[in-house]
Amino acid sequence: MSGNDDLLNLADGDVLTSLQGGVLTMTMNRPDTLNALPAAMAETMEAVVREATRHAGVRVLVLRGAGKGFCSGADLDPDAPPSPATLDQGAALVIAMRRFPRPIVSVVHGPCAGIGVSIALAADLVIASEKAFFLLAFTNIGLMPDGGATALVAASIGRARAMRMALLGERVPAPVAMDWGLITHLSPVEDLETDVDALVATLASGPTVAYGVTKEAINEATVGHLHEALHRERYGQTSLMTTSDFVEGVTAFRERRSASFTGE
Template identity: 50%
Template sequence: MTFIDCHRDGPVLRITLNRPHVLNAVTEGVLDDLAELITEAGDDPDVRVLVLSGAGRAFSSGADLTVGDLSSPAGTIEAANRVVRAIRAVPRPVVAAVHGPAAGVGCSIALACDLVLTSTSAFFQLAFVNVGLMPDGGATLLVPANIGRARAMSLALLGERLPATTAAQWGLVYRVVEPEQLRPALDELTTRLSRAAPLALARTKHAVNAATLGDLEESLARELTGQSALLESADFHAAVTAFAEKRTPDFAGR
């Protein structure tokens, strides 16, 4: 797990994406490791809270288009789905501490967490459409479940950045603080959660998720089908080439 830092801080397990040179862009391998760590934490009675964060200047900029294996387009999607399932299933509160960009599947992973604490430097972006793709990682359910269809559709179709302060106003995240207050606010939050009744937290998380995210599996399946087709499209391959050449892609609709 070269690209993930993981350490225990008392009852808090801190998991940090550690590819700062690419703004913590994720690969299939990184996502598989992340899902495994989250799942294993659920079997450790000494872990009361999980924290997900990113090293350097970002939470995560999404899937790494520079190293993706385009011959197996579904691999990264399925790995991201395993992460989202693990976050939902683990019987512990999972807190995302977000600064800088949370874009693409990085946005999906952050919003899958139970509480999202952000710095004012953070922004959220369903950037998929900008490279000829559709939201995945459960975002087609997670986003509208929090902010409604109209706002979710605007984020998904336009691919624009949503500043953390607006995300908080819309109800997409739990709380936004100044950058220098992110770590103190995170420590206060994890202390409260670690001292709460763990069985009550687990049952509450399960019940709220069942009531609000009951269609998650259906959403993941729809995303996998749609995204797999789009990953084979000429538009996506044109976008990958444009990304490498640092230019805006021209989409032909095929």
Template identity: 45%
Template structure:
């Protein structure tokens, strides 16, 4: 595990003491994730769950972004949505505490992955964005459950339908994330929190995590299925084709509802 990079080249992992540091490792693409990378992330999380050396996990992004969302340079289809679901469920299923270290933009499924972690620590310069509507899509990766559970329906609708960029400071005020930290203190804070978790009681952390998730997110699995069905339909729509073309052409899309 020490110093490993995934077969897809999109995920790197290193073990420091009892903290596993996973990093989305495509900084040239702002850590955009395709189907293979999402599956690799799920695999890494599941493997850590059964590794007695690991007591806590951090998930971050290399370079200036946490994750810019799905990789629109590859095929984005129902398989991509299913892979995102597997990654989110792996983050929720593991008994090891997982810290999202949001070092920059967390967009689309990147936002979903961050919020699926147990604690979210963000640089003050970072932001969160559900950018799906600009492509003619709906939120996925569990965002339709994760976001309203944190900030309520009204703010979730703002994020999902208007595609507002939410600065880290605002995200903290809303209750979307756990901590916002000045950029120069970010890495030290993440290391300190991860070390505290790793030194804590693993059985109590596991039970606490599962109890809180059961209480606050009892409908996550159902939401993932609803997203999978709805997104599958939208990915076949003319609106998505138009949204994708507009994104690539750097223009405003013209949606028709077909």
């Protein structure tokens, strides 16, 4: 068994961890960017999840975002060319969460966009405040959903609604997300922390072995094709990163204007 120090020392300034009463809380800590995800941050998060998998003292993993949002998606570095590194590391994080043998709870209190949606949905339970929203805006910059979103979102809300989210890039407010089945719990803003504490306490005191077997069975039945989806997304995304539409989409995003796509 790994010691607590081994588990907690994996974190850094961009990823905060605490372990108390069997509850491991991992917080994405880049509030100035709404916790935009660079590859290094995803790598740290994956390492924490993998170490927690081997740590019998962890009964529940809680995933949160610091500041006003959960995660605004992949970090688009204005000084660097596009790279599939974040794509690959994000996929590795989602797989590690999928394989985690005990419950994971995502707490979404604000914006949740791009790969942030995949990370949130890779958890077993998603509790959101009424002011939160979910957004797959990839097509707005000439890309496609990644991080397993093509499997995770469709498994949660069905093909039609997944197509709507992915193709139109519309915000889905948390109450609508609850109605659609994208999330499992919805809380008034003022009650979110109380509701999170109650949910996590129930899981932490429950039969974790039975939880693990149950989540494995449900995941196999609903997203057993997750690896294949990630491979398709990688092929599609890396191809799209070479297009003129992607260059225009990113340029327009940085210049805060509407993109003018040519289909090339």
